[in-house]
Amino acid sequence: MELKARSHFIYLLITTMLLAGPACAAEVFRWVDENGEVHYSETLPPDFQDKGHDVLNRRGIVLDEDVSLTPPPPPPEPEPDENVPQELPRDSSGLPRPKQQYSEVEMQKRMDNFLMLRYESEQEIVDAMNVEIKQLAYDRRLLETGRDSMLDAYRGNIKQAANKQRSGQAVDDSASRDIDNLRSGLAKNQKELDLLMARELSIKTDFQAQMDRYRYLLEEWAKEQADS
Numbered sequence: 001m002e003l004k005a006r007s008h009f010i011y012l013l014i015t016t017m018l019l020a021g022p023a024c025a026a027e028v029f030r031w032v033d034e035n036g037e038v039h040y041s042e043t044l045p046p047d048f049q050d051k052g053h054d055v056l057n058r059r060g061i062v063l064d065e066d067v068s069l070t071p072p073p074p075p076p077e078p079e080p081d082e083n084v085p086q087e088l089p090r091d092s093s094g095l096p097r098p099k100q101q102y103s104e105v106e107m108q109k110r111m112d113n114f115l116m117l118r119y120e121s122e123q124e125i126v127d128a129m130n131v132e133i134k135q136l137a138y139d140r141r142l143l144e145t146g147r148d149s150m151l152d153a154y155r156g157n158i159k160q161a162a163n164k165q166r167s168g169q170a171v172d173d174s175a176s177r178d179i180d181n182l183r184s185g186l187a188k189n190q191k192e193l194d195l196l197m198a199r200e201l202s203i204k205t206d207f208q209a210q211m212d213r214y215r216y217l218l219e220e221w222a223k224e225q226a227d228s
Contacts, residue, residue, distance in 0.1 A: 029055060112217055115210060125214060129207035136200050140193065147189045154182040 029044050119125050157179050161171045 112213070115214060116217060119214060122211060122214065125207060125211050129203060132203050133200055136196055140196050143189055143193050143196070147186065150182050150185050150189065154179065154186065157182065
């Protein structure tokens with residue numbers, strides 16, 4: 001609708017300018033600004049005198065067409081230089097991510113230095129891993145205790161409901177809701193236990209990678225000492 005209204009407005013503007021009578025200019029200029037917008041006017045802006053433009057007569061017929069109304073295409077982007085770090089992908093906000101300050105080699109060297117400063121022996125790596133796993137073990141015990149409690153309640157409610165049905169009594173809605181809530185609680189508890197197990201495996205994998213790197217760096221250091 002907006003495009004249709006704009007076209008109608010331009011049509012009325014041209015018609016008015018072309019048919020206004022002798023007092024109006026006999027020619028109309030059509031030109032494109034730097035933003036690609038098409039303009040119609042009786043006179044050209046000063047900075048467009050020497051630029052391409054179309055000249056129309058009173059009937060809207062193009063008398064002199066210098067350039068196309070389509071603005072010139074933007075210059076092609078230069079080919080990326082492999083030696084120059086490229087911009088990282090933008091985040092969800094649309095803002096560019098900070099440029100990488102270090103190359104992969106420099107980053108690895110910094111990580112290696114931090115690793116050797118953090119641990120003085122392989123045992124310290126094992127101890128650090130055990131601290132994190134111990135915290136997970138505490139959380140797991142809490143979840144397992146809650147699971148056992150809910151499981152006992154769930155089994156008790158199921159047993160009561162079964163006894164009522166065997167005796168010909170109806171199971172009331174509150175008992176059914178309690179059973180459903182306990183079933184949902186058990187499912188949620190199991191999901192949290194699964195996440196803890198996955199987290200424990202991730203911790204062990206991460207510390208094993210640190211151990212492997214630590215041993216590699218020690219071997220390289222020993223080689224350098226032997227060669228010097």
